[in-house]
Amino acid sequence: MFEEAQYFAPVATKDDGSVVVELATSHPGFADAVYRQRRNAIAALALGHTPGDPIPTAEYTDEEHHVWALVTKELAVKHQKYAVREFLDATKRLGLPEDRIPQLQEVGDLLEPLTGFRYLPAAGLVPLREFYGVLADGLFHSTQYIRHHSVPLYTPEPDVIHEVIGHANTLASPRFAALYRAAGRAARRVETDEALEFVSKVFWFTLEFGVMREDGEVRAYGAGILSSYGEIEEFRGMDIRALDLTAMGTTHYDITKYQEVLFEAASFDHLEDTVGTFWDTCDDDTIARLLAASSA
Numbered sequence: 001m002f003e004e005a006q007y008f009a010p011v012a013t014k015d016d017g018s019v020v021v022e023l024a025t026s027h028p029g030f031a032d033a034v035y036r037q038r039r040n041a042i043a044a045l046a047l048g049h050t051p052g053d054p055i056p057t058a059e060y061t062d063e064e065h066h067v068w069a070l071v072t073k074e075l076a077v078k079h080q081k082y083a084v085r086e087f088l089d090a091t092k093r094l095g096l097p098e099d100r101i102p103q104l105q106e107v108g109d110l111l112e113p114l115t116g117f118r119y120l121p122a123a124g125l126v127p128l129r130e131f132y133g134v135l136a137d138g139l140f141h142s143t144q145y146i147r148h149h150s151v152p153l154y155t156p157e158p159d160v161i162h163e164v165i166g167h168a169n170t171l172a173s174p175r176f177a178a179l180y181r182a183a184g185r186a187a188r189r190v191e192t193d194e195a196l197e198f199v200s201k202v203f204w205f206t207l208e209f210g211v212m213r214e215d216g217e218v219r220a221y222g223a224g225i226l227s228s229y230g231e232i233e234e235f236r237g238m239d240i241r242a243l244d245l246t247a248m249g250t251t252h253y254d255i256t257k258y259q260e261v262l263f264e265a266a267s268f269d270h271l272e273d274t275v276g277t278f279w280d281t282c283d284d285d286t287i288a289r290l291l292a293a294s295s296a
């Protein structure tokens with residue numbers, strides 16, 4: 001049922017310095033010792049990386065490159081049907097490889113001339129303030145592993161397919177990239193945890209799971225929808241509400257399920273005017289007022 005959840009597997013560094021990714025027993029790769037060893041090695045690469053240095057190369061198997069090729073092909077068809085124009089145009093400009101998994105270094109090399117964004121490797125969950133904060137500098141934390149090849153259209157955690165097909169294609173658009181940077185500046189400006197959580201929830205309901213009215217249809221621009229083989233077929237049937245900052249900043253979501261409540265921008269201008277302006281101007285006080293109004 002859940003084609004694409006957003007739950008990161010915990011990563012632990014043992015006393016002997018070895019890095020272990022703790023996959024849940026329900027993870028499709030749990031019983032595959034070779035896959036798990038590769039996951040550990042990829043996580044260790046990220047933990048050992050210093051920002052500014054070239055991103056270390058992750059080793060992938062032929063089966064994993066096939067997973068990328070298959071998902072790329074399947075999603076491309078669905079994008080034509082369901083994605084906003086801005087995303088489709090950006091995807092063409094970025095020109096990701098279709099037959100193999102690109103290295104994150106290569107993704108940054110393709111993106112930087114378009115919008116200045118580069119990728120940083122992440123072993124797993126990155127603390128909110130850091131993840132969002134560096135967006136202001138044009139940096140995007142990304143996992144480097146790929147889902148288990150036995151179920152190519154399913155992942156219980158955000159993998160390189162989500163991070164690159166979903167986010168890099170979006171980040172190749174100057175308009176979307178400007179919104180990501182604005183979210184990053186907002187995350188750096190706010191000081192309280194409540195305000196940071198509000199900023200991150202607005203990000204969740206827009207740049208991860210946002211939809212937009214285009215030519216009379218509901219189309220997706222959120223990376224979480226656009227990278228999910230299952231969710232992209234379902235989002236039009238969800239509870240779609242008008243864009244509303246307070247509602248987005250306070251609505252609870254479950255990262256292990258399809259998003260049941262979505263927020264629709266009336267247009268790209270509407271998204272920029274509402275959400276972009278909010279991120280450009282919000283501080284602890286404005287968010288405290290929105291929270292107080294919502295609970296009154």
Ligand SMILES: [Fe+2]
Nearest residue numbers: 158208223224
């Ligand atoms: Fe994401």
